[in-house]
Amino acid sequence: MNNKFEIPPLRPAPRLRAAPEAGAFGVVDTLRTGLVNRRSELTQKHPLEQSELLYDLNQHQIKLGMARRVCGAALPLSLQAERMYAANIKRLPGIKSSNLHLEVFTGVDEDLTIEDVFDRPNPWEDLPQHPRGTNTA
Secondary structure: OOOOOOOOOOOOOOOOOOOOOOOOOOOOOHHHHOOOOHHHHHOOOOHHHHHHHOHHHHHHHHHHHHHHHHHOOHHHHHHHHHHHHHHOOOOOOOOOOOOHHHHHHHOHHHOOOHHHHHHOOOOOOOOOOOHHHOOOO
């Protein structure tokens, strides 16, 4: 577990993406590394782009830092432990887990996103129906 409860910097350090290396035959493996964008190799990303990518993690670290300052080190440790346990809860093999405990713990269950409307089919649509369950007389 990460015991560092400091508030993250608002401006993360810019990182340049390394160019993919040539493979055994002297050619970049595009299927594994993806298409190369030369602009991203030459210029840095905007600072807000990196901040937005890590928004949820930054908010979690800020909340842990504030809890440490107000209540001491025990509360952030217990919150991290509960989050870790909630993330590790799985169902039996073959059944997809909904991660409801983690969503409730992080507050994601209250957010209405585009995936909630269009991207999640009903889990019962894919199950095969028993032939005797249909009432055809």
